[in-house]
Amino acid sequence: MPGQPxxxxxxxxxxxxxxxxxxxxxxxxxxxxxxxxxxxxxxMWYDQQYAGAxxxxxxEAEFQKLDGDHSGSIDIAEMRGLxxxxxxxxxxxxxxxxxxxxxxxxxxxxxxxxxxxxxFLEDADKAFKTVGCGAPRLPFNQVHPALVQMNLDFxxxxxxxxxxxxxxRTPSSDRALEFNEFLLVACFFAALRSTFQRRDTQRTGTITxxxxxxxxxxxxLP
Ligand SMILES: [Ca+2]
Numbered sequence: 185m186p187g188q189p190x191x192x193x194x195x196x197x198x199x200x201x202x203x204x205x206x207x208x209x210x211x212x213x214x215x216x217x218x219x220x221x222x223x224x225x226x227x228m229w230y231d232q233q234y235a236g237a238x239x240x241x242x243x244e245a246e247f248q249k250l251d252g253d254h255s256g257s258i259d260i261a262e263m264r265g266l267x268x269x270x271x272x273x274x275x276x277x278x279x280x281x282x283x284x285x286x287x288x289x290x291x292x293x294x295x296x297x298x299x300x301x302x303x304f305l306e307d308a309d310k311a312f313k314t315v316g317c318g319a320p321r322l323p324f325n326q327v328h329p330a331l332v333q334m335n336l337d338f339x340x341x342x343x344x345x346x347x348x349x350x351x352x353r354t355p356s357s358d359r360a361l362e363f364n365e366f367l368l369v370a371c372f373f374a375a376l377r378s379t380f381q382r383r384d385t386q387r388t389g390t391i392t393x394x395x396x397x398x399x400x401x402x403x404x405l406p
Contacts, residue, residue, distance in 0.1 A: 230285075230300045230378075233335055243302035247295050257292035268305040274364045280371035280406040281305075284378065307334045308370050312363050321360035324348065327369060336373040346372050368406070375405050
């Protein structure tokens with residue numbers, strides 16, 4: 185209804201799954217969205233990450249299989265059919281992947297980004313298996329080397345802190361992550377890099393935040 189306040193706008197109660205909420209991709213021009221999302225920087229982190237890299241040919245067939253309504257993009261519901269190396273994704277994993285790979289402003293994944301996401305998932309699977317020597321769980325102190333293998337080189341302390349935070353949702357006594365938890369950690373750092381690089385348009389490696397922008401940046405992380 186034009187002119188009516190909508191959920192998610194100031195003064196209205198938030199609705200589960202609305203864009204702009206934690207865990208959901210921000211939408212350009214929407215209240216609560218990341219004002220830096222989208223056109224302000226044409227280069228997203230994955231443009232650099234996967235520049236010139238061969239993208240998996242299997243991704244296109246998987247995309248066509250998932251795109252049930254033939255819209256040419258994959259939404260959250262369609263993502264539920266996604267499997268990688270025989271593993272299905274958790275709901276949380278799907279939300280995180282969408283927050284990293286969705287087109288700014290629409291919350292769905294194009295074929296181009298789906299191919300990058302597929303590569304990201306293959307890289308995560310490979311890193312989890314090789315660094316963890318095929319074990320079903322990856323100890324916290326091996327999360328950092330696995331992230332480095334995925335070209336997500338952040339300080340080991342940061343990797344351990346995020347691992348502990350993800351693990352705390354279903355606490356385990358062995359300080360180790362299963363694959364779906366590791367994927368959430370990888371998505372967090374991918375989103376962090378994306379958030380940073382959208383602001384670091386000159387690629388100087390340094391950005392300046394005021395408190396409000398810092399809050400928006402942090403609140404948008406999965
Ligand atoms: Ca679709």
